[in-house]
Amino acid sequence: MRTNSFTKNMSKKSNKELETIFNEKEKYTVEAIQAVIWELENRNLIEKTAISVDETLKKSDAVNAVISTEKKENNESPFEELELPFLYSKKAIQGFTIFFSTIFGAFLLMQNLKEMNKPKARIQTLTFGIVYTILSAIILNYLPKTFFITLLFNLIGYVILTEYFWNKHIGKDLAFQKKQIWQPLATSIFIVLALILLLLLPQLLNI
Template structure:
């Protein structure tokens, strides 16, 4: 029997709801879409084996666009009934890399913690926070005794990023997790403001010292 973790949920969906998921396929995970295809085949809405998952955009269901529009209207003022099947919107690994390298590892920690919050990984979120704090303390302690070269700071930041992604992301979210990319505009502005604030503090402290 063809089944995956979404099969049971899809069996409880109406034809209109299944067609709605297909119509908005870009928002859903491949596993959820596969379950929809199997259910449509079982209901004889499409021929079994007639279509492959990569061709899902052209699946010829027997439901009409009018029915789809009616379904959309009924869900406008209530919780999305399909949100469990949608791809989560998370900060990407590249975003974590950029913030870790150009600001510091703790900024990458914040982005990953947001992702874990979205995925309801509270225990893992705490673990990442503890790691971030300890790694920041260790890094600053070592940087105090090492030559004052920015390249060394980049190395520490890159190592921190590697631990965040290769260990914490892979362990908690899955190495090949598919997701929508969340905009980095807000965290970028906040990070720049924080950086400017600390630069000004250092400048003022240096000036007063003179």
């Protein structure tokens, strides 16, 4: 018998719901689409020879691609439990880690772990981000003040965040929908500007 983890779920859905999922296959996981096809065949709504499963999955961006559409907060899908998660990409984490610091990249990864419902991993990521940022600041204080050295420390932080924390707690090959970075980017810029202002404030007051 052809079954997977979504078979029981799909067997409870109406014909219209199955058709909706199938027609919007790019939004859902490969297993979910496979279960839909099997259920439609079991109900004799499609012929087993009418649709090639392999061809259907190849056409779906859910196999390996990252879909760059943003979820609308007030327009949740009735099949949300089947959809690919919305996550900040590794590239986004890389950019925040390099241009801001490791703690900023850690916060993005923490948002991903929240989406994946992994509270323990979030705490571990936050702890690493704080400790690594503090240690980096202490070590950099004794090293020549060059952009290259700072960049090197940030790159090491990025590698640990993605190659260890991401791969361990999220999964190296997990397909997901790409989450937009504009809100955390604006917040990060505001924080950096505020810190710069605080550092310059004593000098400005002495003018």
